[in-house]
Amino acid sequence: MWIPISIDEYVKVHLKKNPNESENILRVRLEAALDDYTNGIKCNCGKDIWIVGSASSPFGCYSCITGKEHPAGEYEIDSALEKRDKYGRRHIDEMNPMDINGIFNDNGYEINKELIKMPSLCLTCVKFDSLDWEDDILCSLTRSDDSDNETFVCYNYRKGKH
Numbered sequence: 001m002w003i004p005i006s007i008d009e010y011v012k013v014h015l016k017k018n019p020n021e022s023e024n025i026l027r028v029r030l031e032a033a034l035d036d037y038t039n040g041i042k043c044n045c046g047k048d049i050w051i052v053g054s055a056s057s058p059f060g061c062y063s064c065i066t067g068k069e070h071p072a073g074e075y076e077i078d079s080a081l082e083k084r085d086k087y088g089r090r091h092i093d094e095m096n097p098m099d100i101n102g103i104f105n106d107n108g109y110e111i112n113k114e115l116i117k118m119p120s121l122c123l124t125c126v127k128f129d130s131l132d133w134e135d136d137i138l139c140s141l142t143r144s145d146d147s148d149n150e151t152f153v154c155y156n157y158r159k160g161k162h
């Protein structure tokens with residue numbers, strides 16, 4: 001999980017911990033990393049740049065700088081908290097904690113309901129027309145988990161009148 005922070009706040013925190021560093025150089029590096037991020041320039045591995053980490057290391061993403069998969073309480077500049085991996089997916093640990101909603105798979109990646117294929121089995125299920133949001137989420141999860149398999153399997157399927 002990221003801790004969102006503004007550039008000004010981060011500069012204060014960083015200089016308190018590293019009193020010998022120059023505020024000007026730090027700001028220039030942060031702005032340059034943020035520019036790269038905004039312009040869609042990626043880490044060598046294809047992921048979005050981590051602005052805060054890139055202020056003190058060569059520009060790169062969180063994983064390449066720290067060797068860890070996802071942040072656990074590190075700072076990131078608030079305007080850069082829409083990070084995506086090289087496949088364009090967002091991970092729950094890399095989103096602004098203030099606007100996490102929607103649904104996520106077991107690995108923590110956001111599921112875009114519009115992109116899930118609709119198996120023909122679902123069209124004949126009683127839950128297909130259900131307006132229950134819990135059904136809706138469970139069905140979307142099942143459909144997205146199974147989208148790589150050739151035959152779609154659903155253990156909650158109940159034949160409807162269609």
Ligand SMILES: [Zn+2]
Nearest residue numbers: 043045061064
């Ligand atoms: Zn990387």
